[in-house]
Amino acid sequence: MGFLDGKxxxxxxxxxxxxxxxxxxxxxxxxxxxxxxxxxxxxxxxRVEKLAGECDSDIxxxxxxxxxxxxxxxxxxxxxxxxxxxxIIHSVAYAPREELEGEYxxxxxxxxxxxxxxxxxxxxxxxxxxxxxxxxxxNAALLTLSYxxxxxxxxxxxxxxxxxxxxxxxxxxxxxxxxxxxxxxxxISAGPIRTLAAAGIKNFRSMLKYSEQNTPLRRNVTIEEVxxxxxxLCSDLASGISGEITYVDxxxxxxxxxxxx
Ligand code: 0WE
Numbered sequence: 001m002g003f004l005d006g007k008x009x010x011x012x013x014x015x016x017x018x019x020x021x022x023x024x025x026x027x028x029x030x031x032x033x034x035x036x037x038x039x040x041x042x043x044x045x046x047r048v049e050k051l052a053g054e055c056d057s058d059i060x061x062x063x064x065x066x067x068x069x070x071x072x073x074x075x076x077x078x079x080x081x082x083x084x085x086x087x088i089i090h091s092v093a094y095a096p097r098e099e100l101e102g103e104y105x106x107x108x109x110x111x112x113x114x115x116x117x118x119x120x121x122x123x124x125x126x127x128x129x130x131x132x133x134x135x136x137x138x139n140a141a142l143l144t145l146s147y148x149x150x151x152x153x154x155x156x157x158x159x160x161x162x163x164x165x166x167x168x169x170x171x172x173x174x175x176x177x178x179x180x181x182x183x184x185x186x187x188i189s190a191g192p193i194r195t196l197a198a199a200g201i202k203n204f205r206s207m208l209k210y211s212e213q214n215t216p217l218r219r220n221v222t223i224e225e226v227x228x229x230x231x232x233l234c235s236d237l238a239s240g241i242s243g244e245i246t247y248v249d250x251x252x253x254x255x256x257x258x259x260x261x
Contacts, residue, residue: 002033004033009025012038012089015044015197016196023224024231035055036078038074039060040062061074065119084137087140087234088143091145092120093120093197095159099160100160101156107158116163120160127142136181139182142185143230145189146168150165150167155203179242185243187246189245189247191215193221194208213258216255220250221248229248
């Protein structure tokens with residue numbers, strides 16, 4: 001008996017076995033959910049198929065969230081496998097790499113701003129709009145991933161901070177829209193984790209070290225820990241929680257100065 005027995009979940013944003021979405025998929029599979037995965041492009045298809053297989057899933061669908069046609073197609077295809085949907089995981093973000101370093105005003109551009117907001121925030125609402133019909137009458141739940149840079153200024157996070165601020169507001173507006181249909185919407189604000197998305201980000205190693213030293217738990221969090229919190233938030237155990245941003249960051253967000261040790 002798992003706490004997600006009988007639930008059907010669509011996982012968007014799994015790119016490798018280091019993805020936060022993969023930690024979420026594993027926790028949900030362990031708790032009894034049936035899973036479907038999307039892959040961003042042909043290059044990732046094989047890898048995602050293999051990961052899906054490890055979760056006893058043979059549903060993998062192509063999805064670039066910048067395309068409304070592809071978003072609609074995902075739910076049309078999903079409808080061939082499942083007659084309803086209980087959970088959508090959105091674990092997707094993008095800003096041009098050059099805009100994730102240097103001083104904010106030097107690096108931000110109109111194009112980078114628009115792309116960051118479209119891929120990292122609007123796509124969550126787009127998935128909700130397209131998946132809404134399949135989620136009726138099910139105690140469904142949507143979950144996205146945010147970061148502290150939404151609320152505080154962090155070096156190099158730059159335009160992604162604005163996009164995550166938009167995403168967090170999106171969580172609240174979507175929760176208000178979908179609440180009357182008993183669909184809940186939440187986010188997890190995770191601490192920094194070494195994933196593909198983090199690879200190549202300037203000074204990421206120093207950031208991990210800094211957060212390890214200055215976090216109340218004195219360590220970084222794992223995709224397994226984010227996965228467990230995500231599984232809870234999307235389960236009926238969290239039936240009273242909607243519109244919320246839950247920190248899975250070892251307590252880092254509560255600190256004012258960190259550690260002097
Ligand atoms: O939200 C993120 C990163 C998302 C991300 C990553 C990339 C890398 C590749 C968005 N766009 C891109 N574009 C690329 O071309 N995180 C929470 C991880 C992260 O990214 C940072 C961080 C942290 C933490 C960037 C600068 C500073 C800190």
